[in-house]
Amino acid sequence: MNRQIAAGAEAVIERYDDRVIKRRVVKNYRIPELDTRIRASRTRNEAKLISEARRCGVPTPIIYDVDTAEHAITMEFIEGPRLKEVLNLHLCEEIGELVGRLHSCGIIHGDLTTSNLIKNDGRICFIDFGLGYFDKSVEAQGVDVHVLFQTFVSTHSDSGLEGAFSRGYKRTFADADQVLARVREIEARGRYL
Ligand SMILES: Nc1ncnc2c1ncn2[C@@H]1O[C@H](COP(=O)(O)OP(=O)(O)O)[C@@H](O)[C@H]1O
Numbered sequence: 001m002n003r004q005i006a007a008g009a010e011a012v013i014e015r016y017d018d019r020v021i022k023r024r025v026v027k028n029y030r031i032p033e034l035d036t037r038i039r040a041s042r043t044r045n046e047a048k049l050i051s052e053a054r055r056c057g058v059p060t061p062i063i064y065d066v067d068t069a070e071h072a073i074t075m076e077f078i079e080g081p082r083l084k085e086v087l088n089l090h091l092c093e094e095i096g097e098l099v100g101r102l103h104s105c106g107i108i109h110g111d112l113t114t115s116n117l118i119k120n121d122g123r124i125c126f127i128d129f130g131l132g133y134f135d136k137s138v139e140a141q142g143v144d145v146h147v148l149f150q151t152f153v154s155t156h157s158d159s160g161l162e163g164a165f166s167r168g169y170k171r172t173f174a175d176a177d178q179v180l181a182r183v184r185e186i187e188a189r190g191r192y193l
């Protein structure tokens with residue numbers, strides 16, 4: 001089997017049996033030299049963060065190859081629905097635990113939405129670290145959680161999801177209370193802008 005399974009804003013994802021290749025495509029609105037540099041650095045950055053997250057106990061695809069000339073990452077294909085399709089309170093609590101581990105390790109995902117989480121074999125797998133970075137600040141962690149909470153409101157409209165996330169998050173992350181307080185501040189800032 002060999003087919004394209006997704007085409008996002010930045011990348012094309014093709015599946016080859018149990019592998020996928022994520023290839024960042026040319027963006028014509030960028031100056032060519034800059035475009036090449038951005039694609040290469042995001043590719044390297046994403047591969048590094050996927051491996052690092054896995055090392056700190058957060059399920060991510062196994063990386064098989066990183067080709068910076070082709071701007072392509074070959075990784076494990078993760079079977080299963082996106083959390084967007086199957087989210088419930090129990091899974092939300094598990095997401096909280098995993099994000100707590102990620103933040104404990106100093107990793108910011110950068111695009112925490114329920115489309116970037118796949119439910120696979122009794123575990124939740126994190127993908128799409130292209131906008132991720134290393135940062136231990138409360139502000140960066142707060143923004144990371146805020147982005148996720150926004151997808152709860154806009155695509156799931158289920159009350160209780162934030163509470164369930166927070167229970168899991170507090171279980172694995174010592175600074176959770178401080179970050180959750182910052183999330184409320186960030187929400188308030190948004191309201192008065
Ligand atoms: N390793 C993978 N296993 C299974 N599906 C994947 C994998 N990587 C990406 N996908 C699918 O492709 C989509 C887009 O990939 P993603 O890495 O999120 O790129 P983008 O930056 O374009 O959002 C995902 O939402 C998911 O459905």
Ligand SMILES: [Mg+2]
Nearest residue numbers: 008115116128
């Ligand atoms: Mg994505």
